[in-house]
Amino acid sequence: MRRTLSAFQVAALLVSASYGIGFLLGSGEMAMTYGMGGSIYGLATAFGMLLLTFFAARLWRSGMSIWDFFGAAFGERSRQAVALLSVIWMAGVLAAQIHGGVAILNLLGLSAIAAYALVLLCILVASRLNLRTASAVLSVFLLASGVVLVLALINGNGGAIYLKSPQRFIADAPLLGIGAMVSISVAVAALVCTGADYHQFLLAARRASGAVWGCLIAAGCLIAVSFLPASVVLGFKEGGHLTNLSDAKQIIPFILAQEVGHLGAAIGSTLLLGLSAAALGSGAAITRAMTEALDSATQGIEFVSGIRASLVALGMATALAARGQGIVATMVSVNVIYIGSIAIVFVALLANWKLTASQASLIMGTGFVASAGVYLLAWAGARFTDGDLASLLAGLVASASVFCIVAIAGKLRKLPS
Template structure:
């Protein structure tokens, strides 16, 4: 990211477009069908994460370093490539979620799933080449139209009281939700909002440090205000009996738009789809940047890399998981590998470059293995286990390295 042209509003708009896509909008609606207002957890954690990102925005703007560059400067090229590779892992999950949600929108509109997949892939490939300033204007218009459509549906279902009482309902339901799974979701989503390159790219592209942090604050406040809107709209529609016949919870929001939008229903879901594609566009750009960090010089084949990235997202999108679950499951692997090393770096603790590499690999492998076991039902392991298992493996690698170093120093 070399050009710095974004105003505070532009930064905020692109940050929102990167978060207010499929996972925020359709994912929250899908979770609300199953868990009520607690389905807004992803949205609210994202909003708070934006406010934390605002604190780091000036320093991030000055260094121009995405997370793999910061690690690489401290621990060397091997760690830099490992973090870039791990970033591709979690970003693949986010991209897959955007594609999954886009398919849900088109299927709700009557398009076969296979055709919908092809349309979404082509749209992402085209939109990922749009200039950032133009993208900000385009997504801002779509986001405004999307919220107007949701507000209309909310009012049509007499759901305004549901939205006004969202905070008490959310807090009460989160308290009764499984605590371990809730904490893992908060960690997996919050850590990636603060350190994720899909968000950092827009902070770095701001014209001034002030534009960077103000943009983060604007995004956080906007997401805080609108975070409960998808869930409140779906809950009100359920109470009003407007989602009878819904077969796919991921299609709740577009289904509702078609039911309550009248002649403008198709236009409403088209706008929602375009706003949601903003997330896919942002993540595709960030993944292309990560691939450059992994294999310097591949920018000459940027178009082909984006095609490969979108193809991988399409493959993951067929895993059958819920939209938010797809994101969290791959986020966890990244956080388990990088989390402890990131904390040590922020605390100013020195770690040998080779030790840092071992910590990353240990955390990622153990977390991935446990994730495969939990998803396969092997041993009846809880779904939240991959994150603590991976962090524990990373900590054990650090301890073993320090112990070996101490023995060598004593022996000499």
């Protein structure tokens, strides 16, 4: 791996990886119901960046992502297991892109069925193409949307709201409920700490200090950006400009189109199409990553490879999107399964506790069964005060219990730091 990035370049890439359709549309959607509490997704991402600073230097020195961490410690089967588990959280991110693309096309006049069909077809086709040039073009649309969002903040009387956003967040956060606050914060922050998509930028830093400072700078930028979508939405809402929208997922695209609408309807439609294309491009990149993870995790199984693996990935994400949750809720609901499965073993690795391959597999497997079991029960209609929190706690408690049993049995030892 070429290590050429400065701290500021690392920070820029970390922020760009965080600022996407899920963050933009998801925060706006939540702001309609929870006010400034809708900023929690971005703030949790920033908090994850701060946590990442504590072991960024160690990751940089190892030269390995989390998947290689597990493979080096516990063998090829553990690496494959983590790759398969990663497909779960990536399915949630892909579902968020599908949500975003469909919401934008609905706003442009397409029916729900037509929008779903077009979004899925475009993502599948794009996932088979070279995405380098496309990703650069799509990033321009996301950057343009950010600029327009700042203009909307100023023109929509959201500036005063933004300046008081920390106080308003503290006041509005309880609207989320304790369960949602905990599950979103833990799931999103922990995913930042364990996501190979973030680790790749740390590993490419020139020096270990660059990786650490990159995380700190990115955290600061994300804290500032986190309040932007909610401030814009609240400015427009309190001004009485959002009374005709029935789908909260369309809030941010609607505001962006309104903001540039005075330049002509074609300009507004072009920006929306650009945002939709950004969602499709992100979805295609995630589909490719899921396909590679499935190929890696199911080596030797001819049926799950190539185009079939892409169809499996899209099928998983479509099922999640069809559940009808909000954008952030969709991502968090499967993030917690991944975190509930691997968190205890990952922490043990960082703390230099020596586990055997079978012990690690048992801990992760127990956490997965418990967390996924609660998730499926919630999907089937079982009533929980907060399904995501119940799923997260079930996985963590189950895997931690097995870890404690192994430790009490005297089959655990700590390696020197």
